[in-house]
Amino acid sequence: VDSFAASGAGTGFLRDLAYAKGKIWGSPLSGIVYGINPVTGVCEKTITMSGASSIRGLAWDPVRNGFWCGTANFSGPVKCYDTNGVFITGAQFAPASIYGIAYDDDPAGPFIWISTDQTPTSTTGVAILKYNATTLAMIGTPINLTIPHIIPSTSGYVSSGSCELTTSLITGKRTLVGLAQGGVDRVYVVDLGNLTTITPISGEIPKDYTLSQNYPNPFNPSTSIDFSLPKAGYISLKVYNSMGKEVKTLTDGNFNAGNYAIGFDATGLSSGIYFYKLQTEGFTATKKMLLVK
Helix, strand or coil: CCCCCCCCCCCCCCCCEEEEEEEEEEECCCEEEEEEECCCEEEEEEECCCCCECCCCCCEECCEEEEEEEECCCCEEEEEEEECCCEEEEEEEEECCCEEEEEECCCCCEEEEEEECCCCCCCCCEEEEEECCCCCCCCCEEEECCCCCCECCCCCEEEEEEEEEEEECCCCCEEEEEEECCECCCCEEEEECCCCEEEEEEECCCCEECCHHHHCCCCCCEEEEEECCCEEEEEEEEEECCCCEEEEEEEEEEEEEEEEEEEECCCCCCCCCEEEEECCCCEEEEEEEEEEE
């Protein structure tokens, strides 16, 4: 563990941090984001985010080449700004409350995670929200987390804090690391599942949409699913159990035309019949697979 005192980065606390372009970025509840050299601790760049009054959550988006910010302290909207502090048109959404933001470059997404309070507020935990980073639509419902051994603060409930996405904490896993604030603060780690790999399998542009049978099938616990796209566009590929309940989103984002293979790891699922469904504009296909443990 290392630390330094940031010089020239305003006053107060840096509430949520992001790493990009060789700098650590943060904001002390102002409309300014400071870029700090992690070696010297010196602020080397300041960005004034247009229309942001009190930035709390902060995350770097490598696709938009900008920063996602919670623009009004605990509330939104959450907006994305370029490196000159100019709002990127259309890049905003509005969760009820916002403490931390994490960008998830999972090939199955990408996604944006928001750390927030439970509704109604809780004495035992906090919540996280998942958004599609392309469409900015919320995925599923809030995920309520129970934090072991936490004690509510003087406010009478547990408050959320900043969060960050990492793939290096646990080998082969995507994890969300966040802060739950109470009488004694706690750091929590959420297992978001095994790393997903999506691999282009040829440079040839197919003539039609196709969804192939997974291989191997039956499988235990991993298998591969191939699909082809004759043109670029938005697709989703999801896995459902025999009751029709979604158990895994394999991908939910934009793809170029081409042929792809995606891995599915069913660790944690029970033996049985599962279905995988590919959806894109004007095309839907579903196939059956068998997990045998």
